[in-house]
Amino acid sequence: MIPLELYILLASTMFTIGLYGLVTQKNGVKLMMCIELLLNSANINLVAFSAYQPNVNGQVFALFSIALAAAEAGVGFAILITLYRLYGTIDLDNIKAMRW
Amino acid sequence: MYADYAYLIVALPVLAFLLCLFLGWHLPRGGGFITVLATFGALLVSLGIFSETYPSEIIHQSMPWFANFNVGILIDPLALVMLLMVSFVVTLIHIYGNGYMNGDPGAARYFAEAALFSAAMLGLVYADNLLQLFIFWELVGLCSYLLIGFWYRKPSAAAAAKKAFLTTRVGDVLFLAGIILLYNNLASLNIALKPGEYLLQFPVIYAHLSEIPAAQLTLIALGLLGGAVGKSGQFPLHVWLPDAMEGPTTVSAMIHAATMVTAGVYLVARMFPLFYAAPYGLTAVAAVGAFTALFAATMGLTAFDIKRVLAFSTVSQLGFMMAGLGVGAAVGAVAVGVSMFHLIGHSFFKSLLFLCAGSVIHAVNTNDLREMGGVGKYMKWTMYTMLIGSLSLAGFPLFTGFFSKDEIIVIAYEYGTMINFLPYIFLVLAAVLTAIYTFRMWFSVFTGKERSNYAHHESPWVMLGPLVILAVFAFGFGWAGQDDFYSYLDSTFEHYDVDFVELSVIGGHEMLEAEHGASAAEGEHGVAPVEGGHGEAGEGEAGGEEAHGEPWYIQILPIFVAIGGILLAGLFYWDKIKKFDPSQVTGDKDPIRQMLLKGYYQHEIMTGWFAETIVYGTALICNMIDIKLVDGWLNWFSASVMGFAQHVRKVQTGIVQNYVTALVLGVVVLVVVITLAMEVGLV
Numbered sequence: 001m002i003p004l005e006l007y008i009l010l011a012s013t014m015f016t017i018g019l020y021g022l023v024t025q026k027n028g029v030k031l032m033m034c035i036e037l038l039l040n041s042a043n044i045n046l047v048a049f050s051a052y053q054p055n056v057n058g059q060v061f062a063l064f065s066i067a068l069a070a071a072e073a074g075v076g077f078a079i080l081i082t083l084y085r086l087y088g089t090i091d092l093d094n095i096k097a098m099r100w
Numbered sequence: 101m102y103a104d105y106a107y108l109i110v111a112l113p114v115l116a117f118l119l120c121l122f123l124g125w126h127l128p129r130g131g132g133f134i135t136v137l138a139t140f141g142a143l144l145v146s147l148g149i150f151s152e153t154y155p156s157e158i159i160h161q162s163m164p165w166f167a168n169f170n171v172g173i174l175i176d177p178l179a180l181v182m183l184l185m186v187s188f189v190v191t192l193i194h195i196y197g198n199g200y201m202n203g204d205p206g207a208a209r210y211f212a213e214a215a216l217f218s219a220a221m222l223g224l225v226y227a228d229n230l231l232q233l234f235i236f237w238e239l240v241g242l243c244s245y246l247l248i249g250f251w252y253r254k255p256s257a258a259a260a261a262k263k264a265f266l267t268t269r270v271g272d273v274l275f276l277a278g279i280i281l282l283y284n285n286l287a288s289l290n291i292a293l294k295p296g297e298y299l300l301q302f303p304v305i306y307a308h309l310s311e312i313p314a315a316q317l318t319l320i321a322l323g324l325l326g327g328a329v330g331k332s333g334q335f336p337l338h339v340w341l342p343d344a345m346e347g348p349t350t351v352s353a354m355i356h357a358a359t360m361v362t363a364g365v366y367l368v369a370r371m372f373p374l375f376y377a378a379p380y381g382l383t384a385v386a387a388v389g390a391f392t393a394l395f396a397a398t399m400g401l402t403a404f405d406i407k408r409v410l411a412f413s414t415v416s417q418l419g420f421m422m423a424g425l426g427v428g429a430a431v432g433a434v435a436v437g438v439s440m441f442h443l444i445g446h447s448f449f450k451s452l453l454f455l456c457a458g459s460v461i462h463a464v465n466t467n468d469l470r471e472m473g474g475v476g477k478y479m480k481w482t483m484y485t486m487l488i489g490s491l492s493l494a495g496f497p498l499f500t501g502f503f504s505k506d507e508i509i510v511i512a513y514e515y516g517t518m519i520n521f522l523p524y525i526f527l528v529l530a531a532v533l534t535a536i537y538t539f540r541m542w543f544s545v546f547t548g549k550e551r552s553n554y555a556h557h558e559s560p561w562v563m564l565g566p567l568v569i570l571a572v573f574a575f576g577f578g579w580a581g582q583d584d585f586y587s588y589l590d591s592t593f594e595h596y597d598v599d600f601v602e603l604s605v606i607g608g609h610e611m612l613e614a615e616h617g618a619s620a621a622e623g624e625h626g627v628a629p630v631e632g633g634h635g636e637a638g639e640g641e642a643g644g645e646e647a648h649g650e651p652w653y654i655q656i657l658p659i660f661v662a663i664g665g666i667l668l669a670g671l672f673y674w675d676k677i678k679k680f681d682p683s684q685v686t687g688d689k690d691p692i693r694q695m696l697l698k699g700y701y702q703h704e705i706m707t708g709w710f711a712e713t714i715v716y717g718t719a720l721i722c723n724m725i726d727i728k729l730v731d732g733w734l735n736w737f738s739a740s741v742m743g744f745a746q747h748v749r750k751v752q753t754g755i756v757q758n759y760v761t762a763l764v765l766g767v768v769v770l771v772v773v774i775t776l777a778m779e780v781g782l783v
Contacts, residue, residue, distance in 0.1 A: 022757070022760050023757055023761050023764065092756050092757070093755060095754075096753075096754040097754065098754040099752065099754030
């Protein structure tokens with residue numbers, strides 16, 4: 001059986017990659033992908049802990065989280081499409097409607 | 101029974117005000133008949149109350165209002181004669197107004213405002229406490245403002261309205277100061293009030309006058325006198341009254357001759373015990389009144405606007421009434437009756453004169469005496485009714501004005517024998533001038549040749565009717581129970597057990613008499629108010645005076661004054677006996693004539709110098725302080741807050757990555773802090 005530490009290592013690596021992308025990237029679609037990475041790293045943790053502890057609660061939560069991620073992605077892309085129609089770009093540096 | 105409906109005296113005109121205001125546009129003639137009916141109803145109720153209470157009852161109703169104040173109705177002889185006069189004269193003027201305002205597009209507004217005025221004036225008269233009186237006092241001032249500026253599109257009318265409002269405001273502030281001072285003094289006495297008694301009620305004030313320090317009484321009296329001076333157009337606040345003639349003539353007759361301007365005199369009469377008790381209180385009243393009487397009469401001599409002549413005459417006659425009250429320092433509460441008699445008589449003949457002038461102006465379409473002349477040929481009714489009014493004003497024997505003015509001059513003489521002859525001399529001179537300017541006006545209007553083209557027609561009967569009724573009163577009122585009138589009014593203060601002997605000690609009147617060696621000092625004060633002085637002797641106006649022992653020439657002097665004045669005016673202005681040409685006696689360049697024409701340069705002094713230099717300069721300094729100092733500090737404070745915010749707002753970059761970074765850094769800091777805390781063992 002694969003040790004639990006490897007799962008946690010994988011999850012933290014994915015989380016760090018997602019966070020790095022979120023802070024550095026300008027493209028809206030890339031940001032959405034980074035957010036997916038963050039959510040999925042959490043899912044991996046949930047499933048791994050649930051497998052090592054004889055208990056299905058974690059897997060149920062992971063399912064919820066996946067459904068939530070789908071909904072979030074739907075809303076997020078809808079916003080991105082609207083932004084594209086308004087500004088002709090999804091480069092977030094150029095979209096400053098919320099500036100002071 | 102009528103007393104239960106006393107509130108209707110105010111409620112009916114208020115109802116008429118509301119009806120005319122909201123529905124007047126849809127009614128024929130602006131709903132003027134509603135106003136007439138309302139004031140007529142007030143007159144009927146007043147008459148009913150008079151028949152119930154005469155001669156020795158008073159009506160006092162009151163209910164709590166808020167804190168230490170109440171609203172109430174106090175109908176004593178003093179209030180009742182005013183109620184009757186006001187409702188009667190105002191009803192007639194409203195009837196006349198139905199003809200005069202016919203066809204004016206603002207007729208509904210006129211009748212609404214006139215009804216509100218009637219309500220306020222009647223309310224002022226029978227208020228039972230000073231605060232309520234003050235509220236109605238302000239309300240009549242407001243109506244006066246609205247009605248002077250009735251033709252508000254005319255710049256001069258709008259300016260006159262503003263002037264009237266601001267000038268009377270000076271007096272009103274003093275009045276309010278007097279009320280506050282009086283209230284403070286009464287409150288500090290810790291009076292044990294019975295249920296239903298309130299501090300500012302007149303009976304309570306009368307009862308506790310003697311406990312207030314004399315110096316305070318003088319201050320209060322001067323404050324109240326300030327209010328009266330403003331409202332009654334006395335010097336130096338008289339400047340608004342001649343200008344107020346910009347309003348419709350009915351307004352001049354109603355507000356600026358018969359009713360509102362007498363409110364000042366009424367206030368002094370109402371607070372007479374206070375003025376009597378205050379050292380120098382009545383002296384100030386006498387000085388202001390006597391001076392104004394002469395001062396305004398001289399200006400009436402040269403005015404060319406028929407309404408301004410009458411306005412100056414009103415100021416002068418109000419001065420007579422004030423002086424009549426002021427000389428009460430010598431004769432006691434009798435002065436109230438004498439002064440009120442002149443007030444009532446004056447209301448009749450002066451409103452008559454104004455309405456006649458309105459009738460003439462209606463036909464001739466000008467106010468200028470120089471463009472009239474010969475009007476008498478076409479307006480017989482107006483001419484003769486105005487003649488009656490003029491004779492009465494001039495004090496021609498057997499007319500109302502003769503009895504009333506003569507009486508004031510006689511008590512002024514008594515004052516002279518005891519204290520000071522100046523008021524007497526001023527009043528006699530003013531009486532001569534009164535006769536002259538009155539008949540200068542009458543001769544100029546009705547006799548001689550036509551000096552311009554005007555319509556040759558008499559006014560309609562809706563206007564002539566009130567003239568005839570008023571003429572009857574202007575002639576006959578002086579005969580009708582003068583002695584009863586005095587004794588009735590003298591009984592006013594008996595109802596409140598006002599002890600004039602005690603008050604005269606506070607006021608220092610007895611000392612004055614002792615110095616002048618008047619043997620009857622005790623008798624004057626003690627007996628006259630109680631027994632009703634004049635009424636006792638009973639043999640006409642001269643008989644009452646013999647008790648006080650004026651020489652015969654003092655008593656017949658007014659007769660010669662009146663007739664002499666009229667003849668003198670005739671020599672200048674009546675073509676039948678004309679001997680002199682006024683323009684040759686005094687040329688246009690004559691400095692005295694110029695001074696009188698310009699009204700003693702009051703406009704130049706008050707507006708040109710005082711207002712535009714002193715007041716405007718002060719205003720500029722105040723403005724600077726306000727902008728630089730008061731506003732400056734506030735602006736600096738708000739600007740510094742704004743500047744700080746300008747820097748802080750830069751945090752909101754609008755770039756999502758910055759927000760995420762901040763979030764992550766925040767979490768990191770939180771984790772580090774919590775970890776460290778756990779290491780140390782805090783958590």
